[in-house]
Amino acid sequence: MRHVIVTGGSRGLGLGLVEGLLAEGYWVSTCSRRPSDELQHLHGPRLFWQAADMTDGDSVIRFVEAAATWGVEGGATLWGLVNNAGIAREGILATFPDAETAAVIQTNLVGAIQTARTVLRHLLRQGGAGRIVNISSIIGLRGYTGLAAYSASKAGLDGLTRALAREVGRRGITVNSVAPGYLDTEMSGTLSAEQRRQIVRRTPLGRLGTAADVEPVVRFLLSDAAAFITGQTLVVDGGITG
Template structure:
């Protein structure tokens, strides 16, 4: 069985990714700051899933998590990393506290960079091909009022994707981003009804996205069918950025 690491796998899109990968026959290890009841159920019901505590953005915890996850996976080859962990905080930059922007960039950008570095080291030790998929956002390419720091973090993540694709292509390691549009998840639950309706009206598909709209793309990018796709950002947004 191939082993996949998923960050931020406790809820929303991350939890959906974990469940989807398990149905696809992968061995999955996931990390988050705290364990949720859904993760507890998964650990009880399948020997192919393991949760680990990790504060994304902390390089020491990241290194320990990857080592422990690979030890748990045993002889299973580490095949992929899904950098999904992220936080979103809203506020115009002129009044946005430094502590908030620093925390956001540390998790969304530095956290993904630290995790990719640890996983790439494993790939090199294995002398194997591999996959890295960064979960970005349409906000990274389009921007949005009140989301300057979040937009910067996701634009940086797409830049990291392109650079790592160039660095590692000769080793048959692909690196890609998936940029979802507005999804009907816990993260979007804070939207006002008016804002939600505006987004839906601007979306050609006339609805918010779901986690099920995203997971098949992850399966594809992990598969051998995507051997020649790297350095790309795949937008899945119902056409709102057209």
């Protein structure tokens, strides 16, 4: 009866995380700006969805509070958070619009901080113990031309992971990041066919990743088996950054 909150669970990696956690027996709350058909097909007594905009702090807080109440009413204990919601906007920084920069940083980093803060307040009121997993990216570790704002936001998530792990470790709460490589999801749809071929050629395992490659790693970090792992960034990229 453990309850995990997953942001951005309507499609792509987030949807895969929601599916995997439900299959594992977790109660799952998720949010997105609007529901997808795929998410609606997963409806059931252990799934809660509410619209939320990660660029709107009040919207984020309302979602977490509603999710927490739903879990308590169902008898599930709030256990973890997966900060997955994110957007990518491509463009050379010298000509990149301020509005686009703000949207990326607010969604990927500030929204994650606000969500973590609200969830942590609930975990601490419960007496501690729990898990936070931030979905960062190898782009935050290595960079990529045309993705400076995105790279900065994901590097910021890894910094958040390390600092927060020190803050809450003594309360039995672990904080880790998972840094996926290039995934065959909607977010990689802006890659040209040649870019995809280049990435596949540079990847030792010879393919793009999938949500199914990342979900078990997140699930492991949420589990009791990962109780002594905190402040770490686990890379899941088919070897491309090796």
